[in-house]
Amino acid sequence: YLWPSPMLDELESLLYEITPGTTGIASFIQPCDTFSFASTGGSGPTGRSNAADWIRTAYHDMATHNIADGTGGLDASIRFAEERARAENVGDGFVNTLNVLAGFATRYVSIADTLALGTVMAVEFCGGPQIPFRGGRVDATEPNLPGVPEPEQTLDSHIATFAKQGFTQDEMIGLVACGHTFGGVQHAPFPDIVPELNDPNSTESVAHFDSTNTHFDNNMCVAVLYESSHITTSVQRNRVYFWHHSKSTGCRF
Numbered sequence: 001y002l003w004p005s006p007m008l009d010e011l012e013s014l015l016y017e018i019t020p021g022t023t024g025i026a027s028f029i030q031p032c033d034t035f036s037f038a039s040t041g042g043s044g045p046t047g048r049s050n051a052a053d054w055i056r057t058a059y060h061d062m063a064t065h066n067i068a069d070g071t072g073g074l075d076a077s078i079r080f081a082e083e084r085a086r087a088e089n090v091g092d093g094f095v096n097t098l099n100v101l102a103g104f105a106t107r108y109v110s111i112a113d114t115l116a117l118g119t120v121m122a123v124e125f126c127g128g129p130q131i132p133f134r135g136g137r138v139d140a141t142e143p144n145l146p147g148v149p150e151p152e153q154t155l156d157s158h159i160a161t162f163a164k165q166g167f168t169q170d171e172m173i174g175l176v177a178c179g180h181t182f183g184g185v186q187h188a189p190f191p192d193i194v195p196e197l198n199d200p201n202s203t204e205s206v207a208h209f210d211s212t213n214t215h216f217d218n219n220m221c222v223a224v225l226y227e228s229s230h231i232t233t234s235v236q237r238n239r240v241y242f243w244h245h246s247k248s249t250g251c252r253f
């Protein structure tokens with residue numbers, strides 16, 4: 001650490017100088033079911049949460065990484081409409097995330113760093129572990145090549161995609177299981193997986209991965225093992241078979 005470092009000072013302030021009731025990053029994920037997307041009302045029991053949107057956004061942004069040639073990665077390329085228009089990036093959670101987090105970027109802090117910071121904070125503040133954080137990511141100047149896994153693809157294809165991103169099979173399972181401890185599948189982008197739920201507690205018809213969808217825990221795995229996940233019981237389970245990846249390898253988290 002070389003003093004002074006305006007970047008580290010700003011990141012440290014965003015991460016640690018949290019005053020209840022202020023407008024810092026934390027205020028958008030505390031309580032953990034906060035959802036503030038203006039275009040969908042953002043209030044009431046929508047079934048969605050900023051925390052889930054932020055975590056999914058960070059993964060979709062980094063999933064373009066190709067470990068072989070060093071391209072892609074967590075570089076905020078998801079902010080380009082061309083990247084978001086791809087089938088692998090269906091849904092409005094990315095715009096929701098950028099609307100909030102990109103606003104914390106400055107001349108010293110990149111948008112990519114705010115995406116990483118938002119994810120670290122969402123996981124930690126909502127029951128998960130403290131994740132070591134480093135700053136200094138550089139924002140992409142153009143969209144990256146595609147690379148996000150999709151639910152219809154085969155297990156072999158997912159293993160290959162995660163390997164391209166630099167992950168082992170164990171890491172893939174850990175990431176999918178831990179990522180999906182938050183949120184769920186929405187009707188709007190996935191009408192053939194999730195029907196209209198007509199649920200007053202999930203007005204955007206989100207079929208949650210487990211019943212504690214704004215809290216980091218292993219209930220998603222428990223739900224899969226006992227087949228009580230909303231997803232596996234109520235929708236076409238063969239199209240969301242990544243749950244079965246976790247099942248076959250024992251949900252190690």
Ligand code: HEM
Nearest residue numbers: 052053055056059091149150151175176179183184185186
């Ligand atoms: C084989 C890999 C994966 C597949 C096929 C997959 C697929 C999906 C699908 C179809 C959804 C529903 C999205 C929506 O309705 O808007 C979803 C949601 C989500 N995914 Fe994944 N995912 C994968 C890996 C991951 C990883 C590695 C993470 C994070 C580490 C992650 C985090 C999330 C989160 C947080 C949500 C909930 C979003 C929300 O409720 O707003 N996913 N995923």
